[in-house]
Amino acid sequence: MKAAVIQFPGSNCDFDMYYALQDFGADVQFVTEKSTDLSAYDAVFLPGGFSYGDYLRTGAVARFAPVMTAVQKMAATGKLVVGVCNGFQILTEAGMLPGQLMMNQTPGFICDEVKLTITNRQTAFTNQYIDATTTIKLPIAHGEGRYVADDATVRMLHENGQVVLTYATDVNGSVDQIAGITNRSGNVIGLMPHPERAVETLLGNTDGRPFFESLLATIITKETVEA
Amino acid sequence: MYIAQITVTYKPSILDPQGEVIKDALARLDYQGVTSVTQGKYFEIKLTATDEQSAYEEATSLTEALLINPNTETYRITMLAEVEA
Numbered sequence: 001m002k003a004a005v006i007q008f009p010g011s012n013c014d015f016d017m018y019y020a021l022q023d024f025g026a027d028v029q030f031v032t033e034k035s036t037d038l039s040a041y042d043a044v045f046l047p048g049g050f051s052y053g054d055y056l057r058t059g060a061v062a063r064f065a066p067v068m069t070a071v072q073k074m075a076a077t078g079k080l081v082v083g084v085c086n087g088f089q090i091l092t093e094a095g096m097l098p099g100q101l102m103m104n105q106t107p108g109f110i111c112d113e114v115k116l117t118i119t120n121r122q123t124a125f126t127n128q129y130i131d132a133t134t135t136i137k138l139p140i141a142h143g144e145g146r147y148v149a150d151d152a153t154v155r156m157l158h159e160n161g162q163v164v165l166t167y168a169t170d171v172n173g174s175v176d177q178i179a180g181i182t183n184r185s186g187n188v189i190g191l192m193p194h195p196e197r198a199v200e201t202l203l204g205n206t207d208g209r210p211f212f213e214s215l216l217a218t219i220i221t222k223e224t225v226e227a
Numbered sequence: 228m229y230i231a232q233i234t235v236t237y238k239p240s241i242l243d244p245q246g247e248v249i250k251d252a253l254a255r256l257d258y259q260g261v262t263s264v265t266q267g268k269y270f271e272i273k274l275t276a277t278d279e280q281s282a283y284e285e286a287t288s289l290t291e292a293l294l295i296n297p298n299t300e301t302y303r304i305t306m307l308a309e310v311e312a
Contacts, residue, residue: 056268057296064293093296100298103244148241148299173242 001219003028004041008062013048020196024212033065042219043080046087058144059093080215081188088190097190099149105173109143115168116179120161123182125189128213136207138193145192147174165191228309229274231286236267241299279306
């Protein structure tokens with residue numbers, strides 16, 4: 001898999017993502033926000049952090065970075081697009097995922113490891129969570145992770161199986177405790193938890209590993225079909 | 228030259244945790260008459276437009292393009308003619 005990790009000014013989980021992808025044998029490269037061509041990559045990752053200082057609104061300025069046109073193009077061709085934390089916020093601002101991430105209901109930044117339920121195990125990003133249990137633990141680190149969308153949008157997300165991850169408890173006031181969603185065609189995902197920070201036994205949590213195994217399996221299956 | 232004074236606030240249906248925190252603090256300071264607090268954003272944007280209508284239209288356009296997220300925010304604009312120094 002050829003993977004691109006986008007570096008916006010203010011991204012700070014870019015190296016975590018790079019490290020995790022390398023651990024799964026991906027041919028991974030950093031790509032700056034000024035890049036306009038991502039056609040060489042199988043998947044693109046928008047990492048966590050505070051792109052453009054989170055000024056104005058989270059993701060509001062990053063949305064207009066030159067690279068986002070290329071990210072849109074990738075998504076349109078069915079390639080995988082992953083937004084973690086700030087990356088999720090950018091994808092919603094860009095209109096690539098519905099809704100918006102807003103200030104946590106309880107004031108302040110939350111840095112914790114939380115229980116999550118995988119609500120759809122058939123997606124490109126969750127198909128390798130094959131254990132009987134669908135409850136996992138992942139780190140979160142955000143001040144603006146409260147998922148907000150109108151009733152009709154939330155209903156549509158549920159009906160189409162686009163809600164992929166929910167918090168097991170009410171962590172930040174997100175509607176229906178939503179922690180991660182995909183787009184309608186299932187190739188774009190945004191999630192607030194950080195699977196890239198949970199890939200090392202040494203660090204006490206490997207619940208993020210099936211996330212990467214899932215998307216690798218998806219790409220390999222796709223390549224086999226196309227070959 | 229015109230100056231657009233643009234105020235952005237959350238729609239009434241959207242929870243504003245900052246407003247709630249400020250409201251609680253005001254209650255602690257014994258401002259008993261405070262019933263609600265909304266925190267918003269304020270922008271002053273200078274525009275080269277030569278008439279107020281086109282300045283207003285440009286301000287509206289840029290507000291909707293970047294300053295607000297229409298899902299959750301609303302805005303109002305006041306135009307000021309800038310006095311030449």
